[in-house]
Amino acid sequence: MSDDIVIRVTGLENRFGEQQVHKDINLEVRAGEILGVVGGSGTGKSVLMRSILGLQTPTAGTIEVFGENVAALDEARSKDLRRRWGVLFQDGALFSSLTVAENIEVPMREFYALPQLLMDEVAGYKIAMVGLPPLAGPKLPSELSGGMRKRAGLARALALDPALLFLDEPTAGLDPIGAAAFDTLIKTLRDTMRFTVFLITHDLDTLHAICDRVAVIADGVILKIGTIPELMAFDHPWVQEYFQGPRGRAAMASDNRVEA
């Protein structure tokens, strides 16, 4: 495994019929960082994530995760790979007929023969870890609020202590307080569990608060990847509009306040 690069995307092209979503995406995600991916609606952020996860076969290009070419893996190795990442989909994507605790136990049950007692204990501390109330365990996803569903989805994504975590708009649809708490949670968990985060977001506050680097995707390519100050110095109308627009400035101001 090439030491520091967890995800390496080279020359990725995605095409749906006439519509070309990605022309030539090149991206490297370093171990231990939180990489934010931003871009306008329809620029293919989610398609990029689905391609990396193997849910979508790209038209061209290679994707390496932990140094292994995702497309070339046989079934057993591809399963091995899936144990090492966790995914939080936009609305949690919890299995609707299972309780929260059962949802968290699904990956453990699927891959390992652990005693039920141990799985229950693990589910217990994961529930506490993601900040769900103690009574949430026996509830069905439909009985939870949107924010709680996301936390439960995060607990399931973290069930096997993954080395790589994919988050698809984790703060979308949360109130500002809940969103800020979720940001802090991800950062804290990253600091204790030392995983790498691939994060798709529209939330400027999230970008400022937790992302180490940000990749801007537009016109089917990665326009620029770097820290936020680097991006703000980058001369491209969309990037300037994004970070220097009223919302961008507000997010930056609050970020400075925190640091001051």
Next chain:
Amino acid sequence: MTNATLVVDDSAGSGRTVRLAGSLTVSAIGDITTAIGDLHPDGKPLVIDVAGVDRFDTIGAWLVYKLERDWAAAGQPVRLDGIKPDGQRLIDEVKANDAPVDLRPARGSRLARQLATVGGAVIGAVETLGAFLGFLGMTLVALFQSLFERRPLRWNAIVHQLEIVGVNALGIVGLLSFLVGMVLAQQGEVQLKQFGADVFVVNLIGRATFRELGVLLTAIMVAGRSGSAFAAQIGSMKLAQEIDAMSSIGMSPTEVLVLPRVIAMAVMMTALGFYGSLLAVLGGGLFCWISLDIPPVSFIERLRDVVPLSDLVIGTVKAPVFGVIIAVTGCFQGMQVTGNAESVGLRTTAAVVQSIFLVIVVDALFAVFFSALGFV
């Protein structure tokens, strides 16, 4: 990555040492989970030696933390040796999150649970019956409002449903009716031949299909095909809050979704029932021609002699009633969907089972009714 190992060393007289080595991670920990679960405070001080552990994850940290916790809770000395900062960080993390958490719904005694199941089923049945009557009432109100208060019917929706429910079903209903007609003729012939009465096969086919089988078979097929589709469509719309959106705009879901389906189903069941009967007779006639040498002309003549017009009328009267039953049951079950995708599946099944059940019950009532009226 090496599998985790556990060695219990009681050689030091003062206490017990548990030596852990290898990777204490979810993928490597399988071998020691039972052994570690068997360790309980036994009055001796414990030393947990993790110097040989090369990696921790939260599960490994949890197991170590649990040993510490159990011994400390029993008031016996416990010491952790050789822990590296990475491991300590994770142990602190799980320690901070060790809180009593509910994982399963509370379960009472067995008798109480069974009583609760029975009670829940009774309440559920009564509530469903009530809701069904309410739904039927709402549909009828919407229908009469449309008819008498000159509220516009949704013709586009009706025509669309006519196509889906009726025109698109022509193939399958026709084929199955045709085949059943042939089978009926063949089986009838086998039996009637024993009495030298094989020409009565025509009576059998003609009377059975026009009066009963044609319509009943069609109803069963349509229930499986369209009743289920109604429940699934409306159920998915309910989950996606489309029904709520409709109500909030001021459109009545009954008027927009239910009424067009009920009307289309009533019309199309009548047409399909007749069509199914016709194809069944065609199948039977073909068999008679090939196997019994009854030429089509004689078959039709005999059919006209033995099948009274009342049979056709009875069949045609029943068909729209069956259609209404299927459509109302399907839409009702769709509207009952709540919560999750599993509920859509359950309600779709319920829609098919209940509509077929109701169709057969009502058919039996019709049979008794028309016999009592003297149509035999």
